[in-house]
Each structure stands twice: as structure tokens, then as C-alpha cells.
Amino acid sequence: MCGIIGYTGASPALSMVIDSLRKLEYRGYDSAGIALTGKAGEKLIVAKRAGKLSNLESALTSDHADSLSGIGHTRWATHGGPTDENAHPHISSDGKVAVIHNGIIENYIELKAELEKRGHKFSSQTDTESVAHLLSDEFNLSKDLADAMRKVCKRLRGSFTLLAISSDSPEVIVGARRNSPLVVGLGRGENFLASDVSAFIAHTKSALELGQDQVVQVSPDVVLVTDLDGKQVSAKPFEITWDAKAAERGGYTHFMLKEIFEQPKAISETLLGRFSNDSKVICSELASLNLDIDRILILACGTAYHAGLIGKYAIEQWSKIAVDVELASEFRYRKPFLTAKTLVITISQSGETMDTLMAARHAKELGAATLSICNTMGSSIARESDAVFYSHAGPEIAVASTKALLTQIVALKVIALYLAQNNKSLSSAQIAKIIAELLALPNKVEEILETVEPLRAMTRGFKDATSVLFLGRNVGYPAALEGALKLKELAYMHAEGFAGGELKHGPIALIEEGTPVIAILPPASSAISEKMLSNIQEVRARGANVIAIADASTPLDLKHVIRIPSCDELLQSILAIVPLQVFAYEMAVARGNDVDQPRNLAKSVTVE
């Protein structure tokens, strides 16, 4: 969702802020803006435009060149359409204070009514503009921007990351957060405030996590963090392990393609340090919780939810612990039954998905312990969980999740195996065999990627299809759901995933002459292999154009067969998902869509 950056230091703020906004583009946005300070007392310089960053850049003039502090924003519209007026920053009536915001101010209507009574004129339809006016009223009283921010935050309901600057204190940027991300980047003689670390990793790897309801004031040499009562608090420092180069496209046409090709390395990173030489599984995060677990509940959204669905099969089969998987957005508004023996696992690439964060809090309030599988250090979900299993996928810039998903699934397999080791529900020999299978995955994914060209060519032949169906059973079923989600979000096409056994309970009515159906087949030795083969016959008999994804153990007399290496049945979805990602990617390219930033979508869904 909205990208936020603040810079104060010796470099020209304009280029620093614009550069950072470019790094934040991946979050998804529909307008962008900046505000820069001049010398003390000089007017703020503000520019904002609907559309892409290039629109904003063409609105900039040479007056913007020598400011040393500034804030920048990429907006994903919630309140008010994506217009120049609704773009951030929002400026106070006296022109002295500029504010940018991510989140939703839930009580903005009552605040607006109060402010209008006091004579403020509103020029946008946003919830954010109220904050600019409130802040300037407080600032005019106290002449202290941080103090004004603390007072304003106490009046706000909802979620927010806020940054503000004032023409009266040109080197100072003030930030605040509640249920929305804000990190501080610590440089030498310069500091950054940002919605995520990718905005500043090219400049510094030292960062501070801000806690809930904290306010931070930065100038080039000083960072001061307080709670809303003005009491100084210490923020948690951390070092960013991501490589700045990893957040660049590096010769690939799209970030998504690069991230698909990074999957072998990402899986290796997830597995690094997880197994001892004598085939013991290491999961100190789970061990630190010291739990007697009788049930696991996995909570996540979107693609991460599919990781959870896939993880359930291995956890139950290997460790004999019951697993439920639920959409975080549903769970957070229910009154579920949890006990101190329930382990809640949340899964999130960004660590900022609002529904997952709120679901984790809800689970904690109900007495469960929480373990998160997270990719982003310093993120809210990581910070608030009792323990964090970092997936180490590296920065994922394309909106559509690819390498994050595979690493989440792999992390769940490690957890499943660790629990099986503790419960002695698998023998040491069985564990050693699965470890070998896991360690072989990076090469197997590599093998798929090396032979991906025919799949890309075949996909282009389906570009005018109106609907694509995906079929699978067992771990192939959530893989089918994922294939359909990827295609929807990237190709803007109707796509649905079904469990093979459900076909005759309704979905088969959708099959027409030529309907593409992608079927994920288990190894021939599986109990469900013949069931899937029957499903293929059933849809073919009704005109479907079947594309099968299978290993070499199943002979297939079909025009379109995508072969994947053989592996343990429970791990197979990890391999089957790779061609599904490539299919969705290629379809988006063939249909002329914006692959890395599909329409209407945002990378981190930080509002409900």
C-alpha cells in the first residue's frame, strides 16, 4: 500500500526522496507526491500528481534542487479517488505543515466537522487532510512538531504511519505509527524514515524498529523516540541483512521473472542451518516457546494462506498434530476456541498485512502462543510474535508473491519435521530421507527453470482464453488454488482452482469446448493418481484442453504435458507451483499487463 519516505541530511533531499519513492513503487500506488523544506521560515515546496512517478517528476522544477529535508509518498487510494488533490502530502491551511500518511483515520469525519467549524478549508476528499490541519493547530500552540504529533495521535482512531515536516523547523521530520509500519534508517549525518527498509538499504543497513504508538523525531544527527506522553523510549536496533542489489531488476525484464529465477537460492537460504550433520532438525524459534502443542492453527492471507494449506498436509502426516488453516481476515472477527496448547502460526512475506497482524493479536489475547513465518525484519508481525522463523527469501519486489511463497512452504516443512522429531512420530531414518529430499529441492527447481521456454511459448497460445481452471488433489489442491490466484491477479482473467473430487459437484458445468484446464498430477505411486487421471478424462470428454503437470512416473497421452522432477509426494506442490507461476507471468506479458504492479493491487495490504 502507500509508500512513505522521509530524508534529512547533507545530500539533496529531492533526489534522495525521488530515488526512495522509486524503490517503494513495488508496493503499488496510483499517485505520488513530495514536500521539501527550504531555509527556516521559507515556504514548503510541494508537488503531487495522480499516476506514475514520472508524472510527479515532470511537475518538479529547479526550485526543488537544494533542500536538505523532505518527505515523499506513493498513494494507494482508499478515501477519495487517485487525483492530484487527493495525492499526499496534505498541507495545513497556513501552508506551514505537510503530512503524509499510510492507513485509515477512522474518525476523520468528526475531526473534519470540528476543523471546518474552526475555519479550516479542505481541498481533498481524504481522511489524511484532517491530520494536517489538526497538526498545524497544535504546532502553532507549542511550536514543537513532535509534541504536536503526540497530541494529534491521541485524537486519532484507526491505523496510521504519519510523517510531517514544517517550514519553521527545516531539518526536522517527525513520524508516528499505530498498526502500520515505520522504520528508521540510521545514516552518518543523515537519517531516514520509511514504510519499509527497501526505501533506504542503498544508503544504510542500520535501522530501528518503532513500537506501537511511538513518535520519532529525526534531524541529520539526532533520533529521538518517545511514547505518546512524551516519555523517551528506546527503539529496537537491527541490521538489515538484505543486499541492496537484490532489490534491483538485474537484467530481467520484470522483478517477477527475476524472483521466479531466484527461487533455488531462496529455498537454500531458508534451509540454511536447519539440519545438523547427524540429520537432526534445528528450529530454535519453536524450541524457545517450550510448548506442549496439541493443535496448530495457521493464519494468513492470499498466497501466504495457500502456503498454510500446503503445510497442513505435512504437519499432520509427519507430526500427528491436528492443523487448521484459516484466513486471517475471517479469524480476527470470530470468537474461536484456543487453548494454551494451541500454537498459532502466522505467515506473512511483508510482516505488515493488517488482517494477519490483527489475527495474531486476537490469538494472543485468547491465550495462544504465536510463531510467525516472516520475510521482513523489523516488520510488525515479526515484532509482535512470540517467536519468528525468518524465511530468508530476500526482498520480494513484484506485487505477486513467488519466492516468498516457496520459502514459506519450505519453512512449514522444516517445522513439520521438527515437530515429528520431537514427537518421535517419524523414525530417524524417515527424517533423514525427508531432509535429503528437502535439500534436493533447489536443484530440482533449477531444473524446471532451465527448461521453461517451451512452457512460455505454449502459454502464449492460450492468451485469448476467457477462463482457466486448475485441478489438484491433496497438496495439489492448494497448488491449484495458487495457480488460479496468480493468473487472476496478473492476467486479469477468470481462473479458479478446484479439488478434483469436487468436479462433479458443480465446477464441471464450466467446461466448454477448448476451456484450458491445468491438472496437477501426483506421482504415479500415489493413492490419488488414478483419481486425477479420471478427472482429466472427464474434463477432456467435455472439450477441455488439458495441460498436465506431472513427473515422469505417469505416462500421459496429452498434447500439453509439463514435466517436473520427481520428489516426495508431500513436497511436490513446491515444484508444481513453479510452472504455474511461469504460466501466469507469461500470460500477463502476452496480454500486455503491468506484471510487477498489477492493477488495483498493492504489495503490502496494510489496511483492511
Ligand code: F6R
Ligand atoms: C498474491 C499475493 C498476496 C499476498 C497476501 C499476503 O500473489 O502476493 O495474496 O500473499 O497479500 O501478503 P503477506 O505475505 O505480505 O502477508
